[in-house]
Amino acid sequence: MEAAIEVQGLTKRFAEALAVDDVAFTVRRGSTTALLGGNGAGKTTTLSMLLGLLLPTAGTIRVLGEDMLRHRYRVLPRMNFSSPYVEVPRRLTVAQNLRIYGMLYGLDRVGGRIRELADALDIADLLDRPTGQLSAGQRTRVALAKALINEPTLLLLDEPTASLDPDTGDSVREHLERYRARTGATFLLASHNMAEVERLCDMVLMMRRGRIVDRGSPAELVARYGRHTLEEVFLDIARERPRATEAAQ
Amino acid sequence: MNRVETATVVTGFSPRRVGALILRYLYVLRSSWPRLAELAYWPSMQVIVWGFITQFFRTNSTWVAQATGVLLGAVLLWDVLFRSQLGVSVSFLEEMWSRNLGHLFVSPLRPYEFLAALTTMSLVRTLIGMLPAALLAIPLYHFSIFDLGLPLLAFFANVVVTGWAIGIAVSGLILRYGLGAESFAWVAVFAISPVAAVFYPVSVLPGWLQPVAYALPPAHVFEGMRALMFEHVFRFDLFFTALGLNAAYLAAAGVVFLVSFGRARQLGKLMQVGE
Numbered sequence: 379m380e381a382a383i384e385v386q387g388l389t390k391r392f393a394e395a396l397a398v399d400d401v402a403f404t405v406r407r408g409s410t411t412a413l414l415g416g417n418g419a420g421k422t423t424t425l426s427m428l429l430g431l432l433l434p435t436a437g438t439i440r441v442l443g444e445d446m447l448r449h450r451y452r453v454l455p456r457m458n459f460s461s462p463y464v465e466v467p468r469r470l471t472v473a474q475n476l477r478i479y480g481m482l483y484g485l486d487r488v489g490g491r492i493r494e495l496a497d498a499l500d501i502a503d504l505l506d507r508p509t510g511q512l513s514a515g516q517r518t519r520v521a522l523a524k525a526l527i528n529e530p531t532l533l534l535l536d537e538p539t540a541s542l543d544p545d546t547g548d549s550v551r552e553h554l555e556r557y558r559a560r561t562g563a564t565f566l567l568a569s570h571n572m573a574e575v576e577r578l579c580d581m582v583l584m585m586r587r588g589r590i591v592d593r594g595s596p597a598e599l600v601a602r603y604g605r606h607t608l609e610e611v612f613l614d615i616a617r618e619r620p621r622a623t624e625a626a627q
Numbered sequence: 628m629n630r631v632e633t634a635t636v637v638t639g640f641s642p643r644r645v646g647a648l649i650l651r652y653l654y655v656l657r658s659s660w661p662r663l664a665e666l667a668y669w670p671s672m673q674v675i676v677w678g679f680i681t682q683f684f685r686t687n688s689t690w691v692a693q694a695t696g697v698l699l700g701a702v703l704l705w706d707v708l709f710r711s712q713l714g715v716s717v718s719f720l721e722e723m724w725s726r727n728l729g730h731l732f733v734s735p736l737r738p739y740e741f742l743a744a745l746t747t748m749s750l751v752r753t754l755i756g757m758l759p760a761a762l763l764a765i766p767l768y769h770f771s772i773f774d775l776g777l778p779l780l781a782f783f784a785n786v787v788v789t790g791w792a793i794g795i796a797v798s799g800l801i802l803r804y805g806l807g808a809e810s811f812a813w814v815a816v817f818a819i820s821p822v823a824a825v826f827y828p829v830s831v832l833p834g835w836l837q838p839v840a841y842a843l844p845p846a847h848v849f850e851g852m853r854a855l856m857f858e859h860v861f862r863f864d865l866f867f868t869a870l871g872l873n874a875a876y877l878a879a880a881g882v883v884f885l886v887s888f889g890r891a892r893q894l895g896k897l898m899q900v901g902e
Contacts, residue, residue: 478651
């Protein structure tokens with residue numbers, strides 16, 4: 379089956395800083411893949427290039443079968459993203475924001491889609507409130523509703539459950555799992571929540587200083603590093619410690 | 628493809644996406660009465676002040692006495708130009724202030740659709756701002772700019788397009804250099820005011836400066852307005868020259884914006900808006 383994302387030789391240089399260095403990876407359709415790494419590892423830069431918001435210095439990106447650098451407008455209607463670092467307008471109400479994004483994505487029945495999402499993400503009571511008056515957790519749910527407004531085939535999520543309490547975070551993860559099961563969508567997420575990654579993801583790409591330094595399923599990585607949790611693997615990689623399995627030899 | 632995808636795979640220019648953005652700016656405008664009042668406040672103040680100046684000059688200046696509305700007409704058209712530029716820039720700044728550009732440009736919105744929404748909204752804001760001022764001049768000073776008839780549309784359209792061109796170019800600079808360049812949005816238009824021949828003919832300017840004035844559309848518009856008021860003729864030559872220059876400046880401004888957009892994508896500015 380054709381990959382949802384194929385990246386080859388992806389490089390981004392800002393002046394003297396090499397933010398992403400010759401990265402290559404493939405994301406299988408219908409899978410959930412995590413991009414993990416410490417701050418400054420290159421995750422957000424990679425996501426930005428996949429979205430077409432940032433132009434790479436070198437490399438190729440194919441998204442849903444299209445060359446993202448040449449034909450991004452063929453792909454953008456079928457993808458979306460959510461990030462706590464990019465806000466939706468705060469002066470507008472939640473319903474107004476969702477209506478505008480629904481129209482931008484060319485939805486036929488925006489009102490119906492807003493009601494579906496409001497019920498699914500438990501934001502029906504928030505629809506008439508200005509987005510700027512919401513708590514951080516409520517804004518995160520609204521951002522997710524915006525990201526799902528066009529029923530994307532590919533969803534890029536930057537810390538999708540940041541600022542959510544454990545209960546709300548859990549229901550958001552449940553919703554994402556149900557959405558993927560129903561639509562067969564592909565998720566690529568950057569997260570610092572290792573429990574979330576272990577629960578949601580089939581594949582993990584570990585980044586450090588702009589490079590992918592390891593990859594595999596959460597279980598494979600845990601076994602490869604001789605650890606009990608993905609968090610321990612993350613720390614090993616971030617701190618450049620030798621694998622426990624290597625140290626024991 | 629699922630049902631939503633089928634509806635969303637749209638190629639080329641989409642009036643619906645332009646409409647979505649216009650709706651977004653109308654929501655912002657509607658949500659705050661001080662914003663609405665501010666649009667009409669400054670043009671109305673201008674008309675009141677220049678109305679009194681006109682009354683004074685009517686008895687102290689033979690030039691103004693020949694066409695008493697010349698100063699009020701000039702101030703109204705100049706404000707149309709300023710409001711038109713500001714209309715583009717402020718709507719653009721709304722996206723910068725709300726850190727929304729990242730969301731907009733991962734949607735299928737094209738940069739030229741964005742510009743179409745900004746210019747349409749500029750027209751809406753200009754009309755909201757200028758109509759009360761123009762109407763105010765009628766009872767206060769017995770001057771109706773609408774007496775100019777159809778030529779008023781020609782003057783109006785030309786200064787509006789000049790305002791768009793400046794607003795689009797300034798928005799490009801802000802996109803490229805961040806909110807540190809925001810002050811350009813408020814002052815850029817005044818760079819052309821000395822040579823725009825708003826209140827005086829181009830012939831008043833030093834010889835070396837006159838070609839600069841004639842290279843700008845407003846000089847032709849204001850010369851045309853004076854020709855209509857003083858000589859009662861509509862100068863088609865001035866109108867078409869202004870129209871041609873405006874087309875060139877608008878195209879150049881579009882290029883500045885698109886180049887800045889490309890540069891912003893190279894530098895990652897669409898995700899990280901700010902100073």
